[in-house]
Amino acid sequence: MFLRLLFVLLIALNIAVGAWLVLGQDDSHGRSVTDPGVPMLHLLSEQTPPSRPAIPSPATVPAPAASTAAALETRCLAIGPFDTPQDLRNARTALTGPGVRMRSRQEQTTExxxxxxxxxxxxxxxxALALARRLEAANVGDYFVMSSGDxxxxxxxxxxxxxxxxxxxRDEVTTAGFPAQIQERTxxxxxYWLDxxxxxxxxxxxxxRVRTxxxxxxSTTCF
Incomplete structure (x- = not known):
């Protein structure tokens, strides 16, 4: 009886050892040590350092293109004077176009x-009347005695x-003996100007473009 029980235990022990050899060796049979869907953990020393972005050498960096605006010569002009607002409007119409900014202005001038x-x-x-009679006697005509004003x-x-x-x-009247003078009337x-x-x-x-x-x-101040 004892030998039979020992024999059964040995068989059970052999079965257990065989099962452990088959099922317990995960690495030898390619089984994962983690649950499905869980990423594999790695030590920092095992990780591959990220690659750094390549920095182009100065020789390979393209030079910026020259600004188109810098190549243009900006000018600020005052055109005029125009005698009438209509002349100013005609000039403004003739000069309207891309790259041109304009403004109209009116000034007062002494003329x-x-x-x-x-x-x-x-x-x-x-x-004054006595002087006028003297002019008449000296054959100086075309005169008029002012009666009002300054x-x-x-x-x-x-x-x-x-x-x-x-x-x-003036010279004719002066030659006749009278101190004639000239006064500028302004x-x-x-x-009207166009800037x-x-x-x-x-x-x-x-x-x-402007035919006036x-x-x-x-040249004038830019605006």
Whole structure:
């Protein structure tokens, strides 16, 4: 009886050892030591260091392209003066285009309108009339005794657009013995300007577009 029990135990022990050899050796049969879906752990010393990005040498870095704007010559011009707002609008229409920024402005300027030849007032009204009679006696015609204004009792000898004609009249009256004088007559008049900022000023030809006579240009402050 004892021998039979010993024999059964030996068989069971052999079966257990065989099962352990078959099922317990994970690495020899390629089985994973982790559960499915769980990543394999590695020691830091076992990990491959990440590769560093390649830094191009200075010789391989392309040089930046030259800025197109830097190659352009910006100009700031004032064109004028225009006599009328319509002339200004016509010029603005003719100069409108890419790379051109414009603004219109109006200024007041002093303009000579005429030259006045006259005899200063001699004093009271009676003295002015007496001087006029002397002019008549000396055959100096075309005069007028002023009766109002800041030149009251002065004697007007003519108003001339051409300064040369004014000087001629003064000399004639002076030769006749009267101290004639010339006074420039001015007034405030509006004038109109067109300011431009031109990106490619070196090639900008405004003269070829604006046909208004007497128009010029000069540099001005950019805006």
């Amino acid at each position: 000579t309108r005429a030259w006045w030849v006259y005899l200063p007032a001699p004093g009271a009204r009676a003295q 030149q009251s009792n002065a004697i007007s000898l003519g108003l001339f657009k051409d300064p040369a004609n004014a000087r001629k009249r 007034e405030q008049v509006p004038e 431009l900022v031109v990106a490619d000023g070196a090639r900008f030809d405004w003269q070829g 006579a007497g128009i010029g240009s000069h």
